Amino acid sequence: MAFLLLRRLVQTALILLGVAAITFLLLYALPADPARMIAGRSATAQTVANIRRELGLDQPLLVQFWTYLQGLVQGDLGRSYAQKTDVGALIAARLPATLILMAAGIFVEVLLGIALGVLAAVRRGGFIDRLVMMASFVGVSAPQFVAALLLLYVFAVTLAWFPMSGFGTFAHVVLPALTLGILGAGWYARMVRSAMIDVLNQDYVRTARAKGLSSFRIVFRHALPNALLPVVAMIGIDIGQFMSGVVVVEAVYGWPGIGQLAWQAIQQVDIPIIMGVTLVSALAIVIGNLIADLVAPLIDPRIRAR
């Protein structure tokens, strides 16, 4: 276990270095000039040049990258060009909202996805199965803003059960989480369904039936745990996805998450923020996968043995 963690730590460092290098190179290659953006349209060439020197943008690429890395190992993500504040602090301020939405969204999609997937698998080929598969297809293919606006209209405008937008109370998180959850549940439902159909045909399920156990126990104690491994892997991926921000949902519900921060930074060519958000989400993906790898052996003892 200690060895696994150590290996993962080394891997994580290498991944972050790679992500930093590629992102840096891409941003450098952009045709937009951050110095000109900061200076504004009417600025003289001299002002632009001064800003450029101030930010160190006149240095060669490698020198810039090296300077950035030196800050990075000390936990310094640099200063935002536009907001003139510490990128680390900016991201940290957005972190609680992002984490809350991530947790709530994953909770809804996993719960809904597993329930529908199990139902469809047990009623395979029947009306319920076809209904669930159709609904999940709609969920998978519907654009986020359509679902978000629809929920907003029904539950915030017409029924007025939940606030329109904002952040702070439990009521605020319900609609954004439902939007993410309902759309994401489609993937989980399909995955759980096919895994469950596979598991329900296994010999050990036949053994369980031969023991005279109830259908409930057969499905939820014998079959479901065997179908959960892909779900755990997918949650690991979703942690990374949601941490890098869900721009559309955040925008519709006025949610102060990382996605909005990133979106503004991209419009302003605010390179330190873009770099910071990219690295944070890369880290989140690695952590998400690590969590999945640590949870998997709790479900399947065969993985523990390795």
Next chain:
Amino acid sequence: MTATPVLSIDGLSVDALTPEGPRRVLDAVSFDLLSGETLCIAGESGSGKSVTSLAVMGLLPKTSLRIASGSIRLQGRELSKLSNSAMRSVRGGDVAMVFQEPMTSLNPVMSIGEQLTEAIREHQGSEGTTAGAVALRMLDAVHITEPARRLTQYPHELSGGMRQRVMIAMALSCRPKVLIADEPTTALDVTVQAQILTLMKELKQEFGASIILITHDMGVVAQMADRVVIMQQGRVIEQGDVSPIFRAPRERYTQDLLAAVPRLGAHAGTDGPPRVGPATATPFTPVSGPVLSVRDLVVHYGKKPTGLLGGKKQTAAVSDVSFDIFPGETLGLVGESGSGKSTTGKAVLGLIPFSGDVTIDGQDIGALSQRQMRPVRRSAQMIFQDPYASLDPRMAVGAAIAEPLVIHGIGNRSERTDRVAELLRRVGLQPDAASRYPHEFSGGQRQRICIARALAVNPKLIVADESVAALDVSVRARVLDLMLELQETMGLAYLFVSHDMAVIERMSHHVAVMRGGRIVEMGTRRAVFEDPQDAYTKALMAAVPLPDPAMRKSA
């Protein structure tokens, strides 16, 4: 023994629901299971023996199989009309079942203890500690070492034999009146099979259960049965006490079935396999020099460990294996699972990395690149175990047989078509089979197709890895005859890998017995079978159940 039937099956018919309408798979099956007896249901694949047992358990898949008529009575109580919830208390309570595949029949994510106790709780309503105590007693009854520790272990930590013991413990834990065992030892090694069969005899006495034992193996029938039911294509062909059936079977099918069973020791006193070709056929005259020569073969599994990001430690699957095979001769490689026999078969064809010297037809293949291997592959071909999985279902049979010719660039289209027709005739199939697809053929026919494909490039050596293990006995005998005939006329050399001592005896000139990756005994067939030196060889041979009830081993 009282002669009251515990279980009575009367006129039981089962239909398979197909898109074309119902098709009868079980036709008016009737038999009684008497109290305290072991009844063997024997038959080949498709005979309906497993469907019968599933019908008794009420486990027929609802969407595909349905009881059409007939009755199943357990001590006078009709089971076929019971509601699902009433049937649940019968399943696992009054009638318990042990399945064929111990490796997959236990839930991998649940501890042995939980899987044992849940049935006890379900049927006896006992509390946690009592159920645990019963589970422990059951594991003790099936002679598992360290029973208390096993309760906390998971299935993957147990060997196949131990898992089957757990299955039996589970089935008997609620003291069922009837125990149905569906091919309980088929997936096990022969020495483990002998232990499990002995255990079942013992437990039958101890627990007073009546046993239905379903098997295709007439050796197991002879060792276990009080009475026998012979089934074929969904019908009961013949039933009666075990001795008369083996001594004087009435029905033609039973006679054929018994005649096809390979008997260990049947070829004592001869050096090679029996001649099967017509007497007029000119026997092949051997040339000097081995076709396959293996020296100090070592095969490792797992990657070499490479630092922080590396893989696991290596383990040797095969060590220090050396042998020669001459043209027209067969080396039988026999051993139990994990002995390294299949690994050896793959390594000598260069299909997996190895160290040591392997020389095929004078070429040292260890030194060859993939590209240089090609011409060598022409002289050495392989036939696999599963004829269902080793043919591409979307490829016409003719194309499959011609594929090696295409790969090696032999002949043009019309020449290849002629060659395919000739090969099909050679293995006893009609040439028009070329345009058909694998699913239209039976298991035995598919294995013939695989043989034809292996023969396409005129090989000198064929590695046959458990090539008849998946076939029914009667089909198996005919495929083996075909292989012998091809050897006689074409001078083929075989490396014949099998776990089945009787099949090895029939096929081999020389025999090598493998255990734990090493050859423990090697010699002519006559020497190994008639005067085995190694204790392991002796144990292997003693464990084979003889298809003769008169030679029953005592429990």
